[in-house]
Amino acid sequence: MMNRIDQKFKTQDKILSIYFSAGFPNIDDTRIIIKELESAGVDMIEIGLPFSDPLADGPTIQESSNIAIKNGMSSQKLFNQLKNIRNETSIPLVIMGYFNPILQFGIENFCKKCKDVGIDGLIIPDLPVNVYNNRYKSIFQKYELYNMFLITPQTSEERIRYIDDISKGFIYMVSDASITGAKNKINLNQKKYFNRISKMKLKTPTIIGFGISNSKTYNTAISHSNGAIIGSAFIKFIEKNGTKKIKEFVEKFR
């Protein structure tokens, strides 16, 4: 079977992906959020596995992660919640989490559980490309999981080519030299960077994330790439409105 991420990019031009912290606002919201997002027309979902020390994240995701951990979220808990999720949904599901909790769970065990519940890929921001290639790639392949890499405005062309070469699924384009967090606009330098990447004609689809928060930033992002990821803005929304009005949030981007 073709990986659901590949299927999605094959059939659709521009992808709207939403990130949420599993276990936030309430421990058992995971399945509800996934179903609401899918029925609202989102194309892909990134399930955030919370970590106590998320180095690349701003205050919104730090806070939602802390609350999720206090609520009792863990790798095992998440896998329990996701059991049989594939009976209900066919949307591409990606787990995004820092390396230490995955390492403690056991890499192989983690990958196996991902395959069991129907996860399509992982994003592990602090697992460097070379360490992945040398030590863990074969395990990911064994369980048919994609591992997605990040690029930033500072990533050299040579390194982008290398990452493109070894990437599966998509490349996560970090929109700016920045940690995560909602921003109101995209500046000229960012647009130049988006253009530079789109001119490179990479073989792997690109999705832009970090700082994408409203229809304006979303539309700018997708006009230069294959999609965009919204995280902090969505977390703020469900913090305020709960999980009942998710459709309203998603509609702003369609």
Added chain:
Amino acid sequence: MKYNVDNKGYYGDFGGAYIPEMLYPNISELEKNYKKISSEPKFINEFNYLLKQYVGRPTPLYYAKRLSKKYKTKIYLKREDLCHTGAHKINNTIGQILLAEKLGKKRIIAETGAGQHGVATATVCALKGLKCIIYMGEIDIIRQSPNVARMKMLGAEVRPAKSGSKTLKDATNEAIRDWINNPTDTHYIIGSVVGPHPYPDMVARFQSVISKEIKKQLKIKEGTPFPDYLIACVGGGSNAAGTFYEYLDETKVKIIAVEAAGKGIETGKSAATSALGKEGIIHGSRTLLMQTEDGQITEPYSISAGLDYPGVGPMHANLFRTKRAEFISISDDEAMTAGLELSQLEGIIPAIETGHAFAIFQQKKFKPNDILVINLSGRGDKDLDTYIDYFKL
């Protein structure tokens, strides 16, 4: 070099650079340049000049007569407390500021726990006229207020880290986030032998002046450069790394690393990483760290802000795993008592961090002919409030 870093940035199983892609350009720039720049004659000359004329090196290796008599062994104190700014931390900041200058950086950031590294960083930034921002846990800002005032007086901006346990771990997180947000003009001066490669090796090299001097000084005093024991306290482990560096592969020299047990290892209020830690990733380094079963980093505790770190540098993790070093945990009470004893036996008020190393005599006996070198890593002025509270002075 069995116990030193290999060419991939690892000490045995530990080390490496587990960093998000955002930091890759900064870390690889450092990795490519740190050895080259720090071995250029111009760099070495200026580094040595500043260590001598500005820091006041070499620091004495002082024979502690009354302490030796009390514990019936030969105890030498490496007087890092006499360094400018009051601790060994400045050896590293001098090295890194020269490196930052050479790399053309205009803005310096650093984390600090006890404030000693923050003061040492603010000092070298003043010396070089560079903008300086220090991240410090909100709790540490309160318990180390004299050092906060010193940093401000030196022209640095002190930014409180309000996340997590609001101590050193969180200050380090905030500094790393700042670096992600400011990737081109900023150098991050890490204060200990922690963080992604090449930091642990770079900081250890700059601190290695401590053991280079011990070798020479002990040769003159005892006719041999090799003590029987080297003893140092370990939080992240920079003073210990500097003390052990030249002796790592001299296995006839026994190494003792002293950790902070806090209120006791079993109490849940401790910072004794070797006893409580498991292998994992913290601040970009694969090392031993205190964490939950789920891999969440736990909040450490020690009465001394400088040892209040849930991890330990990868060099030390490897010394522990290979049993090259013996790790001993010292409680708050033992450290405070030892600090008072050193004050009254030798007329030296140590930093509470350093007090931990001197509590070794509560747990371990030495032979009359044993030669011990204890690194007196910092002086206790910054801790007066804590001493006053504790002893009701």
